[in-house]
Amino acid sequence: MSEQFSQGYTVEIEKKGNFALALLAGIIAAILGAGLWMAVEVGLQMKIGFVAIAIGALVGFAIRLAGHGGSALYGVLGAVLTLVGCLGGEILTVLYTASSPQQSMLDLARTTDYVSLIQIIFTKMDPIGYLIYGIGIFEGYKLSIKK
Numbered sequence: 001m002s003e004q005f006s007q008g009y010t011v012e013i014e015k016k017g018n019f020a021l022a023l024l025a026g027i028i029a030a031i032l033g034a035g036l037w038m039a040v041e042v043g044l045q046m047k048i049g050f051v052a053i054a055i056g057a058l059v060g061f062a063i064r065l066a067g068h069g070g071s072a073l074y075g076v077l078g079a080v081l082t083l084v085g086c087l088g089g090e091i092l093t094v095l096y097t098a099s100s101p102q103q104s105m106l107d108l109a110r111t112t113d114y115v116s117l118i119q120i121i122f123t124k125m126d127p128i129g130y131l132i133y134g135i136g137i138f139e140g141y142k143l144s145i146k147k
Contacts, residue, residue, distance in 0.1 A: 017074065017146070022067025026077055026144075029062035030055070030085035037089020042096055049129060051089070052136030056082040060143025070146045078144025079137045086133060090121050 033055035040051050060078045067074055094117065099105040125133075 017067050017069030017071070019067060019069060019073070019077075022063045022069055022074055022077060022144075025062040025066030026059050026081040029059040030081040030088065033058050033082075033085035034088030034092055037086065038092040038096060041089070041093045047129075049132035052082075052086045052132045053139055054136075055085040055089070056136035056139030057143055059085060059140045063144040064146050067144075068146050069144075072145065074144045074146070075141040078140035078142075080140075082137050082140030083133070086136060087118060087121070091117060094121075 033051075036058075037051050037055065040048050056078075059082045063069075063074055063078045063081070091112075091114065095105045095108050095112065099108055
């Protein structure tokens with residue numbers, strides 16, 4: 001929005017960002033992205049790396065639309081929450097596939113050692129997986145910042 005003064009000067013009024021709202025929107029988008037990851041992987045019974053890029057876009061746009069922030073802090077938030085969404089999707093998929101009628105997904109979630117599980121996930125990941133994660137995280141960073 002700009003206002004013109006009688007002398008011909010133009011003043012740009014920048015809307016301040018709302019980091020709390022960006023954080024909330026980003027968390028919601030990361031949770032939805034994790035669910036999307038699990039749904040695609042379980043439904044197709046194969047790992048589709050492009051879901052990480054979709055999560056980055058989802059998180060990035062949510063943060064940008066809700067937060068209106070122009071600083072790198074919003075980008076870092078988008079990158080971190082994209083990683084959280086991707087890892088969350090991996091974890092949900094592991095919990096779902098390991099569950100059985102005798103032990104529900106919720107029971108497994110309560111007793112799982114998440115640090116070890118994340119280490120296993122990264123140990124079993126191939127170089128292309130790291131690349132796809134990196135592209136998704138970059139998308140989460142780039143799309144979170146309002147230009």
